[in-house]
Structure formats: C-alpha cells, structure tokens
Amino acid sequence: MSLSEDSRKALKTINALILDKRFSKADELLQPLVDLAIEEALLMKADLLLQQSPQIGLKYLFELCKGNIAGANFKAAFILYFHPEVGVDFRPYLFSAFKQGDPEAIIAAANLYLQQGVVAKASQILTKNRHISEVNQLTESLGLISDNEEALLDFNDIRRADLSKLTYESVAPEINLFYVDDFLTDFECLWLKNCALCELKRSMVVDGESGSNIVSNVRTGSVAQLAPTANDWVLLNIEMKIAAYFNIPIENGELSNVLKYEVGEEYKPHYDFFHPNDKGSEQALKDGGQRFKTVLIYLNDVEQGGDTHFPRLSKSVRAKQKRLVVFNNTDNSYGPLPLSLHQGMPVIKGEKWLYSKWLRVKPTSYLKCLQQLHVR
Incomplete structure (x- = not known):
C-alpha cells in the first residue's frame, strides 16, 4: 500500500x-x-x-x-553487521531480506561476497535479480554474469572483511607515506563513482583567511560529498574498513569525498593540515581539531597522468585502481609536517576518479550522522 x-x-x-x-x-x-x-x-x-x-x-x-x-530484516542485518559486539548473527536477517527481494540486501550480499573473493556467489546473486534496474546496471558494468540456476539456501558463508591479509608498500617514512593495493573491490569502486555522479560540483578549497570553502584555480575538477544512509551498506562498510585498518574511530573522519578530474584538471601543491598562522584555521579546527592523516583511494586506472606527487620528498604514487594511499599531515604532537606538501598531477589522458577521507584528532560532526544510523 x-x-x-x-x-x-x-x-x-x-x-x-x-x-x-x-x-x-x-x-x-x-x-x-x-x-x-x-x-x-x-x-x-x-x-x-x-x-x-x-x-x-x-x-x-x-x-x-x-x-x-x-525493510525490517535489512535494518536488523545492517545494525547487527556494524555491531558485532551484540553477538547476534546478521546473516539470517540479510538472507531473509534478500528472499523478500530487498534491492539493498541484494547489493549488500553481492558486495560482501566480492569482498571475500567469492565471485561465483556474487555473480549468481546479481544475475538472479537483473530485473531490478540498479542491480542490472552493476551486473553489466562489472560483467558478473552467472548461469548457475541453483537456489541459494543461506548466507552462512559470508564473512566480514579480513584486513590482515592486506600488505603495504612504504614510500616515504618521513610522513608515514605508504600504499595498499586492492583495498577495495571493483564493485566498491564502481559503487562510489555511481553514488557521486549526480552529486558532483566544482571543487573548492578552504580559505586560510576565513576558514570558508572557496573556488580556486589551485584545485580544479569536481567533487561529491557522500554521507552514508540507512540503505547504503556499501559506503558505510568502506568507511568502517578504513577506520579498522588504521585503528581510528570512524567518527574522527570527515564525510567521504569522491573527486573526478578530466584532462588538464589538477590539484596544485597544497597541505591538508590547517596552518596555525592562518586566520581561518581557528574556525576550521572547531570540528574535530587538526586533520592529522589523509586517506586516498584511486577508483580507476588513469590512462596518463593523475599521480599523487610529493615535491619536497621527490616521491610520487601512481594512480592505480583500488590502491589506497595514506600519509600524515602532522607530527605526533599534531604540529604541521611541511614534507606533507602534495599535489594531484594533471590528467593527461582519460579521467581520474579518487576517494578521499580526512581523519581528525577528535570526533567530528559526522558523529551525528552515525548516531542516526545506530552505528554509534
């Protein structure tokens, strides 16, 4: 009704x-x-x-x-997945929501299987539900087609992400710069890009004088700010993985950003920390304190250009799909690290999609969003 x-x-x-x-x-x-x-x-x-x-x-x-x-089974599965301390298995509720044809449950289940490398089961789930337009679009974009007609009996083989299997490559210990390949799946990269498409706006920077966001030639390209909702298991799961990997409370992060750079667009050399000498820093620091760490994840392979470059270190990290890049913006006392100066190099050919997350010293206003979702 x-x-x-x-x-x-x-x-x-x-x-x-x-x-x-x-x-x-x-x-x-x-x-x-x-x-x-x-x-x-x-x-x-x-x-x-x-x-x-x-x-x-x-x-x-x-x-x-x-x-x-x-909607009740999906809501229960959602809450239980992100609250393992409750001690109630989320999987039967997710499977019940899946059997009811809940699109969010179908997408969540496929994503969780892909996260643990069970491509056949994810393909089966997506193929069986291609009558749902959003599911069909994901299926075709990723080529996840299955001819398995067997009925799914349960989701008892779904597991939470095992981050212990990830390995990292150090680039510059001076700012704890390193990268982790395959932090996300192809599915998650596509999901983030799709979520951002209708929200993209001209990128802006924080004005050092006022602390407000302004348009600047320092930063071209487009950006979409994403906040998890009660229906978006995928985005919240990505944010939880980042928080768990770095052992930092999820509420200490700012809202997620997805950035798109076309040919010629770039982000010129800049710092992510708020400089103590800037008049606008006092206002910017009110929401969670200093940005002490930056997390970037490339969502596509850039044909040419688009690397992240650190001019004072003479180091660059190549833009590679699913690669997470992280570095410190401050020292252990949260004082600025001048060596963290970095830039997004111009895209020469193709386009560049990038996920970014700034982590702060204390909880940010993002906490309210998480509380609404019963995650905090």
Missing part, C-alpha cells in the same frame, strides 16, 4: 523530532500511524526505540522481522 501524502509529511515531522531528541513528542505523533500498521511508521518506531534504548529497540525490531514487515 502506497503511503499517503499526509502520512509522509507526518513521518517527516516525526523523524525531525527524533533527530532533535524530542522523543516524547515524536512518540505521541507516531503512535496513531503505528496503530494503523503503516510499515514505514513501524520502522520509525524501531528507530525511536533504538535511540532511547538499543536493547528495547532491537527487541522491537526483531518482532517486526518475525512479522515480515518490509
């Missing part, structure tokens, strides 16, 4: 109340919709309870799963 416009508006108001932690008022407005068994209202009731008491909220959510409420 489609949601009426009045109910849609009411749920939007209630959601704003939940985000504002006005739980009593939210519950008062929500209950009549819950009494009508409107599925969206039932899921929002779970969100409300999870904000107040995770234990009570999960119990309520599990009851919705038993009642086969649309």
Whole structure:
C-alpha cells in the first residue's frame, strides 16, 4: 500500500523530532500511524526505540522481522553487521531480506561476497535479480554474469572483511607515506563513482583567511560529498574498513569525498593540515581539531597522468585502481609536517576518479550522522 501524502509529511515531522531528541513528542505523533500498521511508521518506531534504548529497540525490531514487515530484516542485518559486539548473527536477517527481494540486501550480499573473493556467489546473486534496474546496471558494468540456476539456501558463508591479509608498500617514512593495493573491490569502486555522479560540483578549497570553502584555480575538477544512509551498506562498510585498518574511530573522519578530474584538471601543491598562522584555521579546527592523516583511494586506472606527487620528498604514487594511499599531515604532537606538501598531477589522458577521507584528532560532526544510523 502506497503511503499517503499526509502520512509522509507526518513521518517527516516525526523523524525531525527524533533527530532533535524530542522523543516524547515524536512518540505521541507516531503512535496513531503505528496503530494503523503503516510499515514505514513501524520502522520509525524501531528507530525511536533504538535511540532511547538499543536493547528495547532491537527487541522491537526483531518482532517486526518475525512479522515480515518490509525493510525490517535489512535494518536488523545492517545494525547487527556494524555491531558485532551484540553477538547476534546478521546473516539470517540479510538472507531473509534478500528472499523478500530487498534491492539493498541484494547489493549488500553481492558486495560482501566480492569482498571475500567469492565471485561465483556474487555473480549468481546479481544475475538472479537483473530485473531490478540498479542491480542490472552493476551486473553489466562489472560483467558478473552467472548461469548457475541453483537456489541459494543461506548466507552462512559470508564473512566480514579480513584486513590482515592486506600488505603495504612504504614510500616515504618521513610522513608515514605508504600504499595498499586492492583495498577495495571493483564493485566498491564502481559503487562510489555511481553514488557521486549526480552529486558532483566544482571543487573548492578552504580559505586560510576565513576558514570558508572557496573556488580556486589551485584545485580544479569536481567533487561529491557522500554521507552514508540507512540503505547504503556499501559506503558505510568502506568507511568502517578504513577506520579498522588504521585503528581510528570512524567518527574522527570527515564525510567521504569522491573527486573526478578530466584532462588538464589538477590539484596544485597544497597541505591538508590547517596552518596555525592562518586566520581561518581557528574556525576550521572547531570540528574535530587538526586533520592529522589523509586517506586516498584511486577508483580507476588513469590512462596518463593523475599521480599523487610529493615535491619536497621527490616521491610520487601512481594512480592505480583500488590502491589506497595514506600519509600524515602532522607530527605526533599534531604540529604541521611541511614534507606533507602534495599535489594531484594533471590528467593527461582519460579521467581520474579518487576517494578521499580526512581523519581528525577528535570526533567530528559526522558523529551525528552515525548516531542516526545506530552505528554509534
């Protein structure tokens, strides 16, 4: 049953109340919709309870799963995957959502299998659901076609990412510059690019005087800022992998950025830290303190150009798809490291897609987004 416009508006108001932690008022407005068994209202009731008491909220959510409420199994799987400390297996809930034809569950399951190198199972999942346009686009772009007609019985062989198998190559120990190949999968690279396509805007830089973002010839190209949602398991999983690999709380990161550079576009030599002598740094530092580490991941192989160059070290890292590059912007006391000066070299042929994540000393405003997703 489609949601009426009045109910849609009411749920939007209630959601704003939940985000504002006005739980009593939210519950008062929500209950009549819950009494009508409107599925969206039932899921929002779970969100409300999870904000107040995770234990009570999960119990309520599990009851919705038993009642086969649309979206409940995926929400349960999502929360349990990112909270292994709860001790409840996420896989049966993900499989139930998959059997219900939930597109987000189909994409999440395929991504998790690809993450652990089980291409055949991922291909089977995607091929069986090519009637869903988003799934079909991913299937065709990656060439993941399967002729296996056997029914899938469970997802019990899905595992979380094993980051211990990754190896790194040191480039410049002076700033702890190194790279890790195959940090992402082809699927994840494509996913990030697809998510960014409709959000791309002219890239900007932080003005040293005001601390505000401004357009500058120092940085050309386009950028899209991405925030995980309750439906985007893939993006949040990427961010969790980065946090786990560097043993840094996920909430200490800024929002993810995906950058696109076309021929001739570049990011001239610059620093990522906020310089203490700049007037605008005081404002910029309010949200989590200093940017002490930069993480970059190349999302495609650049035909020519586009390397990341460190002029004061005379070092470069080649743009290679799925390669993660990381370096420190500050010393151990969070003072600026002049040797971290770097640039994105001009693209000479083709185009360059890049994921970037700045890590800060303390939690950033991104924490609020994570709390809304019940991840923190």
